[in-house]
Amino acid sequence: MPRSIAIRPAGQGAQVPRAATPGAPGASLLTSLPPLSVYVHVPWCVRKCPYCDFNSHTAPGELPEDRYLQALTADLDQSLPQVWGRKVISVFIGGGTPSLLSAATLDAMLALLRSRLPLLPDAEITMEANPGTVEAGRFADYAASGVNRISLGIQSFDDASLQALGRIHDGHAARAAIAIAQRHFERVNLDLMFALPGQTVAGCLADVEAALSFGTEHLSIYHLTLEPNTVFAKYPPPLPDDDAAFEMQDRIEARLARAGYEHYEVSAYARPGGRCRHNLNYWEFGDYLGIGPGAHGKLSFHDRIVREARVRNPQSWMDALLAPVPGVSHLAESRDVGPEELPFEFMLNALRLTDGVPASSFPERTGLSLAVIAKRLAQAVDRGLLDEDPTRLRATELGRRFLNDLQGLFL
Structure with missing residues (x-):
């Protein structure tokens, strides 16, 4: 999904983008600013999946949660001048595997956001979780802290497919995680993938039927692609041919339509009222402040639009914020988007x-x-x-x- 960020104030190592000159050819002058969301990146996973090109890193023996929170606080504080006074409509905690975080750390993270940003009372607060890291007690605590939407990385219910994808859970764990999530969250999204190694059309539809049996409000269904710089790109597995993949997609769309799901975005299906507000803000070209290692952001000002990206390596990002060296920034990029x-x-x-x-x-x-x-x-x-x-x-x-x-x- 899209990701983006904010600007470091002048004098702190970042280049401040120049404003467009009002009236100049191609100058972008916004009469009002779009809605604002916040993306928080948690970079660690139990194990890196062979298809994944996200900024995820195998977790050390024990997560440096205290240091991560300190760096996140510094990251947010340096970004505040760019969004001061703007109301936040949604928060998305993604990764990586955010459900590796302790309940106390997640609670402190949300307290940090609330203390510095004016979150709307009905703000959508989504957290990603993987079935292999789901614990009932922790989910109850996440919900108590204010998470009101959970997105589970199921991918498949078939054990052979999950093994081929390098997932750490099996079909039984996937079903158990959904049941736990539904006990604690009213809004639940399931992530599935299709055109998997060795998958048949019948196998794909079996995954869809399994997902539908839980009656969640939202399904995200992605076509597996071989992304550069992944294990699958280097060692491609046998995938269904294009005709089979097209048939899978057509039959997924038809089946979900019969089940009452609106196909509102390329890979997103929702029951009426169940659309993901955070992702809608991306697709409608809204703004989003991204904090955490590798996070991206897009921020609008009346005379320019800025895109930024944080340093990807978690240790380098934390060091740049907590043990700064002159000339070394936690920002990998900060630039104006030209007309x-x-x-x-x-x-x-x-x-x-x-x-x-x-x-x-x-x-x-x-x-x-x-x-x-x-x-x-x-x-x-x-x-x-x-x-x-x-x-x-x-x-x-x-x-x-x-x-x-x-x-x-x-x-």
Whole structure:
């Protein structure tokens, strides 16, 4: 999913982006700022999965939770000037495996966020968890601390598939984790994957049926891809061919539609009222402050939009914040997004939504006129990739099938 961050104040080792000159060609001037979310990255896992290209690291014998919290506090404090006074609509604690954290550390993390940021009373607070690390007592404590949505990395219910994916849990543990989560959280999401090594269409649909049997409000279902710099990229496993993968996707969509789930984003399905508000803010080109090692963020100002990324290595990130060395920052990147980049950045997210977004949201979120992309919009409509409705930016069914081609028109 997208990730992004904030700026370190001047004098603390980060380069402060220059503001666009009002009235200059291509200057982005926002009349209002979009909703703000917060992403917190927990970098450790019990074991690195062979398909994973996220910033995750095998946990040491004992997690350095106290030092991590101290660094997280410093990271947030240095970012506060960039978001001061802005209300937070959602928090997402991702990883890695956040459910490795003790209940006390999670409670302290949420207390930290509440003490420094104006979280809305109904803010969605999501935490990722893996079945192999689920404990009933810890889940009860997470809920008591304020987590109100849990996202479980199930991936499959089939033991052979889970073993091929390098997961540390089996099907029984997956089912047990869901049952525990449903006892403590009203809002539960299940992550599944398809087109797995050796998987058949029947095996894929069996996973979907197993997930549906729990009646959760949200399912995220991802096509397994071989990402660069992963074990699977170096040693590719035997995967279903394209025809089988397409059939799996078609039958997943049809089955979930019959079960009452709305296919509202490329990989996301929800019952009415169950959509993930945090991820919707990403796709609608909202803002998000990202803290923690490797976290990314996007922050809007009235005269510019900034993207940042934190240093990926957990130890280096903590050292840069808690034992700073002149010239060494906890930021790996901090830059203004140029007006020539904004159309693609916006469309890369918005066109993932089945219903698209209002056409008015493009100037509202980028500061650019729709006239900037008028020719490319016309090309997309002519090719049958974009809906003809001038009031909405929405991919057609063909456009969703060839989404990369559609998005690429706005590069």
